[in-house]
Amino acid sequence: MDDDDTDMNTALMMDGNAVAGRLEDIFGRDMTTAVTRCAGCSSLAEMGALMAFTRGPGVVLRCPTCEAVIARIVETTTAVYLDARGATFVRIGLRS
Amino acid sequence: MISRGFLGRRRPAAVEGRLPPGQYLVTDFPVLSAGPTPHTPLDQWSFSLEGLVRAPVSWTWEEFLKLPSQDLTVDIHCVTKWTKLDTKWRGVLVDTLLQSAQVDPSGRYVMAFGDGGYTTNIPLAEMVNSQAFVAYQFGDKPLAPEHGGPARLVVPHLYFWKSAKWVRGLRFLDHDEPGFWESLGYNMHGDPWKEERYSGD
Amino acid sequence: MPAALEWQIGKVTRVITETPQTKTLTLALPKWVAHQPGQHYDVRLTAPDGYRTERSYSVASEPERVGEIDLTVERIVDGEVSPYLDDVLMAGDQLEVRGPIGGYFVWDVSLGGPLLLIGGGSGVVPLMAMLRHRAAEHSHIPARLLYSSRTADDVIYRAELERLAAADAALKVALTFTRGAPPGWTGHQRRIDTAMLREVMQPLGNDVHSYVCGPTLLVEAVSTALVAMGLPAERVRTERFGPTGT
Numbered sequence: 054m055d056d057d058d059t060d061m062n063t064a065l066m067m068d069g070n071a072v073a074g075r076l077e078d079i080f081g082r083d084m085t086t087a088v089t090r091c092a093g094c095s096s097l098a099e100m101g102a103l104m105a106f107t108r109g110p111g112v113v114l115r116c117p118t119c120e121a122v123i124a125r126i127v128e129t130t131t132a133v134y135l136d137a138r139g140a141t142f143v144r145i146g147l148r149s
Numbered sequence: 150m151i152s153r154g155f156l157g158r159r160r161p162a163a164v165e166g167r168l169p170p171g172q173y174l175v176t177d178f179p180v181l182s183a184g185p186t187p188h189t190p191l192d193q194w195s196f197s198l199e200g201l202v203r204a205p206v207s208w209t210w211e212e213f214l215k216l217p218s219q220d221l222t223v224d225i226h227c228v229t230k231w232t233k234l235d236t237k238w239r240g241v242l243v244d245t246l247l248q249s250a251q252v253d254p255s256g257r258y259v260m261a262f263g264d265g266g267y268t269t270n271i272p273l274a275e276m277v278n279s280q281a282f283v284a285y286q287f288g289d290k291p292l293a294p295e296h297g298g299p300a301r302l303v304v305p306h307l308y309f310w311k312s313a314k315w316v317r318g319l320r321f322l323d324h325d326e327p328g329f330w331e332s333l334g335y336n337m338h339g340d341p342w343k344e345e346r347y348s349g350d
Numbered sequence: 351m352p353a354a355l356e357w358q359i360g361k362v363t364r365v366i367t368e369t370p371q372t373k374t375l376t377l378a379l380p381k382w383v384a385h386q387p388g389q390h391y392d393v394r395l396t397a398p399d400g401y402r403t404e405r406s407y408s409v410a411s412e413p414e415r416v417g418e419i420d421l422t423v424e425r426i427v428d429g430e431v432s433p434y435l436d437d438v439l440m441a442g443d444q445l446e447v448r449g450p451i452g453g454y455f456v457w458d459v460s461l462g463g464p465l466l467l468i469g470g471g472s473g474v475v476p477l478m479a480m481l482r483h484r485a486a487e488h489s490h491i492p493a494r495l496l497y498s499s500r501t502a503d504d505v506i507y508r509a510e511l512e513r514l515a516a517a518d519a520a521l522k523v524a525l526t527f528t529r530g531a532p533p534g535w536t537g538h539q540r541r542i543d544t545a546m547l548r549e550v551m552q553p554l555g556n557d558v559h560s561y562v563c564g565p566t567l568l569v570e571a572v573s574t575a576l577v578a579m580g581l582p583a584e585r586v587r588t589e590r591f592g593p594t595g596t
Contacts, residue, residue, distance in 0.1 A: 062186045062295035064593035066566050071406060071590070073452045074392045077355045085454035101454025102588065109181040110228050110310050110330045120185055122266065127334040129347040134334040150359055150446055152395040154438040157403060158430040177428065 065108060069100040072112050075126060076100065079133055080145075089140040093121030100143075114139075164234060167224055169341035172232040178296065179231055183329065186294045187264035187315050194299060196283065197318035198246060201256030206249050207318070210299065214285070216241045221282060223305035225312070226341040238303060240284030243276045243319070256321030260328060261302050264315040269328035270337065271304060271311055273321065280306060283316060308339040308346070356381070357394060357448045362441050363418065368506045372472065373436055374410060374422045377445060384413040387479040388456035388561065388589075391421065391449030395431060405431045408476035408563075408589075409450065413458075414486040422506060424472035455589040457561060458483060463491035466551060466560035468542065468572050470498040473564025473591055478507055480561070481514060481521070490520040496550045498542050498568065500529040524550055542568065544575045556580050559587075566590040 069076070069085055076084035085101030096118040103123055104115040111127035116139070123139035137143060159173035168174065197207035208216070218241050226232045252273070259276055262268045271281070281304040285292050292298030297314030304311045310330050331337050336345040344350060360377035367373050390408045411420035425436045439445065457465065457480045465484070467477040474497050484493060499505045505525060515523045526538035526546065538546055551558065560581060562572045569590045576586045 060186050060293070060295040061180045061593060062182050064566050065180055065182075066185065067590045067592055068588060070390070070452050070455050071592075073390075073454075074355060074404075074406065074448065077451060083451070083453040085452050099454050101452065104185070106183050108179070108229075109183055110335055111183075111333060113183040115184060122184070125183075125333055127330070129334050131347075132334065136333050150396060150444060151398055152434075152446070153443055155395045155397050155434050157395075157397050157401050159401070 065106075067105045067107060069103040069105055069114060071105050071107055072114070072126070073101070075112065075128075075133075079126070079135060082145075084143075084145070086146065088144040089116075089123050089137075090142050090144075091116040091119060091121055091123055092139050092141045094119040095141070167234060168232055169226050170344045171346075172226055172230055172341065175231040175233055178233060178236075179227070179229075180295050181227065181229065182295075182314065183267055184265045188294065189264055189299075189315075189317075191299060195317065196246075196300065198250040198252075198321070199318060200260075200320035200322055201253035202321055203251040203253070206246075213241065213283075213300070217245055219282065221284075221303075223303065225303075225305055225309050228308040228310055228335070228339070228341075228346050237288055238282070238284040239286035240282040240300070240303065242279055243281040243283070244279060246283070246319075247277065252321050253323075255323040258322045258325045260320045260322060260326060261311075261313040261316055261318070262320060263301075263313045263317050267313055267315070267329050269302075269311050269313050270326055270331055271307065272325065272338075275307070276304065276319075280304065306340070308336075308341050310335065311339055355448050355451065357446050359444050360419075360447050362439060362443045362445055365439070365441055368422060369504050371504065372422055372424045372506050374420050375435065375439065375445070376411075376418055376420050377447065378418045379447070382417045382419070383450065384416075385409050385419070385450030385479075386453075386456040386458055387412065387483040388476045389450035389452045389479075390476070391419065391447045392451060393421070393431070393435075394446045394448075395434065396446070403430060406451070408479065410475045410478050410482075412479060412482035412486045414483065422472065422475045422478075455561065455563070455587050457559060459487045459489045459491060461559060463493060464554040464558045465491055465493040466554060466558040467493065467495045468497075468547075468560065468562045468564075469495070470542070470564025470568035471500075471504070471591075472506070473562075473568070473589070474506055476563055476589065477561060478511075481511075484521075485514055485518070490518065492554055493521045494550050494554060495521075495523045496526070496542060496546065497523065498526045498528060498564070501527055502532040502535075522550075542572055544579065547572065547575055547579065551579070557585075559585055561587050561589075563589040564591055566592060 106113040114124040124137040127134040191210045199205040285300045302313040302316040364376040407421040410422040
């Protein structure tokens with residue numbers, strides 16, 4: 054993580070919990086416990102733990118270990134775009 | 150349903166002709182980004198012109214500050230619908246930077262790139278003739294890191310996502326290629342006066 | 351396939367002022383379902399011209415309270431939504447919400463303990479849902495809450511926290527103030543740091559389920575410290591609220 058933690062941009066950062074509703078819209082179920090593997094550094098993280106940048110043209114979810122982009126989401130007036138190339142997989146638990 | 154008594158943050162547009170369609174006025178300067186603030190030390194910072202140029206050109210921070218610069222006051226329009234009027238910057242016009250490079254006649258498109266992996270595409274014709282600059286001061290102070298400092302691109306006639314924060318250079322291409330947001334549903338061009346927000350607009 | 355998350359119109363039945371900056375809204379929900387403590391609802395406001403904006407608020411109440419939820423809202427200076435919820439909304443009004451949302455930052459008694467809860471400012475809200483649920487289930491899972499506020503006036507749910515702790519030897523609540531303590535205060539008076547965490551955690555051991563919630567900078571600092579102190583990363587769950595608060 055950056056050593057300068059006092060700027061507003063860092064303070065505004067949230068985590069995957071902040072986009073849980075949006076992810077549930079796309080996937081039809083809660084995704085905050087889905088596990089992603091980072092294409093950059095191979096570390097695993099639940100989506101609720103990903104860094105989230107939500108105040109911009111779209112949402113950017115980043116790896117908490119290496120800060121690489123794991124997923125991006127854009128909502129236009131007619132559609133949702135999802136780019137998850139930053140995850141080598143998303144592991145979604147089956148319901149019992 | 151309508152939420153009784155809710156109006157939102159919007160302010161009435163008492164500034165006819167300066168607010169593009171769908172925009173509202175703000176007086177603060179919202180911080181929006183796609184990632185954590187990069188912190189490239191100034192002694193490692195450089196700005197380069199690359200791609201379809203006769204030879205790549207680059208400036209260190211010290212060299213960059215010695216380039217002829219201007220004070221510019223412009224209106225800025227974010228695709229998230231806020232507009233801020235009369236923002237004051239100091240920076241170097243892209244025209245000035247281009248004096249040091251010979252761009253190939255085929256290099257008609259630019260990909261601006263910055264720290265953190267952000268990119269955005271702009272036609273070269275829309276960066277010349279004082280339409281774009283690389284800013285390092287906002288108000289009368291050095292550009293704050295949260296707003297893109299030490300230097301950011303400013304292209305005020307397009308939506309502000311094209312004004313790449315933490316900019317490190319321009320790459321000249323012979324075709325228009327989508328940058329970070331353009332590749333995920335945003336408009337390749339981004340003219341706020343034609344409300345070119347999304348692809349297909 | 352489960353039904354997609356649907357908006358519903360809740361009715362505000364009660365508004366309580368908790369602190370000068372926070373209020374609790376009780377919403378009766380026609381399509382209430384039991385939430386897990388820690389989950390949140392999205393709130394959507396619509397202006398007459400169709401302009402819409404959304405925010406998320408953690409549920410403060412326990413799922414044992416059927417048919418309604420409490421949302422505790424902190425007023426953000428220059429905010430767009432919280433001043434509306436603070437100044438305009440009142441009992442009898444409608445509020446459009448959807449939820450409950452989130453499966454990561456949740457705890458209920460079936461997960462066991464010990465339980466380590468660390469909150470800053472309004473970050474205490476989802477933690478309160480966990481403690482209220484624990485009490486409603488008459489659980490004596492060992493639990494500690496470490497709660498950072500600016501001043502004593504900013505402590506949300508203070509009386510209730512004291513009552514819960516007084517009635518249950520297995521629950522301890524520690525407050526710390528970052529901008530000034532009341533006269534005679536003998537407790538902590540600084541930002542949460544490793545020493546304070548160590549002191550709070552020591553009786554619980556390292557096998558805790560920990561939940562950290564509040565302003566991003568606090569959550570970053572505390573979660574880093576907990577992992578450095580030996581807690582497995584999977585046992586440190588975090589929820590960042592952005593730049594508000596302590």
